[in-house]
Amino acid sequence: MIKINFNIEIDEKKTTEILKDIARDKMGGWMELPKKYDMGEFARIKEAAKKINEESEYLVCIGIGGSYLGHRAIIEALRPQSGTKIVYAGNSLSKRELDYALEEVGDHDFSINVISKSGTTLEPAIAFGAFKEKLIEKYGSKEAASRIYATTDAKKGALHDEAVAEGYTMFVVPENIGGRYSVLTAVGLLPLAVAGVDIDKLLEGAAGAVEGVVEPAVKYAWMRYKLGKKGYDTEVFASFEPSTMYFNEWLKQLFGESEGKNKQGIFPASVVYSTDLHSLGQFMQDGRRNLFETIIDFPTDELNAKAVQAVRLAHTEGGIPVLNMGVPSFDEKGFGELIYFFELACAVSAKLFGVNPFDQPGVENYKNELKKIMAEE
Numbered sequence: 001m002i003k004i005n006f007n008i009e010i011d012e013k014k015t016t017e018i019l020k021d022i023a024r025d026k027m028g029g030w031m032e033l034p035k036k037y038d039m040g041e042f043a044r045i046k047e048a049a050k051k052i053n054e055e056s057e058y059l060v061c062i063g064i065g066g067s068y069l070g071h072r073a074i075i076e077a078l079r080p081q082s083g084t085k086i087v088y089a090g091n092s093l094s095k096r097e098l099d100y101a102l103e104e105v106g107d108h109d110f111s112i113n114v115i116s117k118s119g120t121t122l123e124p125a126i127a128f129g130a131f132k133e134k135l136i137e138k139y140g141s142k143e144a145a146s147r148i149y150a151t152t153d154a155k156k157g158a159l160h161d162e163a164v165a166e167g168y169t170m171f172v173v174p175e176n177i178g179g180r181y182s183v184l185t186a187v188g189l190l191p192l193a194v195a196g197v198d199i200d201k202l203l204e205g206a207a208g209a210v211e212g213v214v215e216p217a218v219k220y221a222w223m224r225y226k227l228g229k230k231g232y233d234t235e236v237f238a239s240f241e242p243s244t245m246y247f248n249e250w251l252k253q254l255f256g257e258s259e260g261k262n263k264q265g266i267f268p269a270s271v272v273y274s275t276d277l278h279s280l281g282q283f284m285q286d287g288r289r290n291l292f293e294t295i296i297d298f299p300t301d302e303l304n305a306k307a308v309q310a311v312r313l314a315h316t317e318g319g320i321p322v323l324n325m326g327v328p329s330f331d332e333k334g335f336g337e338l339i340y341f342f343e344l345a346c347a348v349s350a351k352l353f354g355v356n357p358f359d360q361p362g363v364e365n366y367k368n369e370l371k372k373i374m375a376e377e
């Protein structure tokens, strides 16, 4: 299990109340999910992944935010070699990026996994339109529909309605699980299985964490809350494995969207060492002292491990509180555990700051403003 390098007095009564609160929340479905996964759906995911592997060289994964970052984080970190190649689209409004993705797929056989809980988000909707056109041009409408996999709400939304009308294979984003807590649902599991990640092991790691990481996750949540109250308003997630850059991105989204509301929260930032020791390293060592550092300490090679040790010592000397998360393994099981650990810690921490971990009113503001501007044109 994940090991933390610090101890902290916590308010047990408050913690128990918070944990109960999260479990009772209408968006708390992720809490027990790894232990209670619907095995019927799990089998359907594997079956769909097998079909995609057999008939496609590329799977175009379309989605943004919580419908994208989690699976990309694991795929980039573990770099599985056995599956279909994944191309990402719909995670920005850049026409240039979309063209690059279309060019990359080129004349190769491909399928699409379009992922959007609301089914109305603009970025994925635009990319889906472009790739669907390409798919229909290549295979005709009927075969194109059989190559589209839609992961969305069970009952509503534009994507849901289209999937039903066109007969796409559908997977559900559970009503009681929000985007950034959804990586261990079909949102993440289908692309992960297609890419060749062992999703049994991933869920096994997460299921073990449901009880196994409560204590360290809660202590970490209290630690960041207390540091935040002392004026440490920035948390820098540090990893020494370059392939975990997207895991940092997932962490930033998880904490940023869950905690940054009502003028509360800790700003999440990230570095990858030793690369960033030659850029942000100077600031970390000697800049403004408003930040603390959370090292995601994966098992690594001997030289890299020495760098971890050196950074811990140097940054502590430099006056930065350094929190260390020792991750037991750099594999599916380790990532399953880590994902659950951070989801739980983040929800508890947001509650300590007195905000709702599961909504994102600020993101909705941007979505609404953009819709209005586009409607005016």
Ligand code: PA5
Pocket: 064, 065, 066, 067, 115, 116, 117, 118, 119, 120, 121, 124, 178, 179, 180, 181, 257, 360, 363
């Ligand atoms: O965590 C969240 O809820 C958000 O980041 C959403 O995942 C993101 O805005 C995409 O939304 P949707 O899946 O509805 O397209």
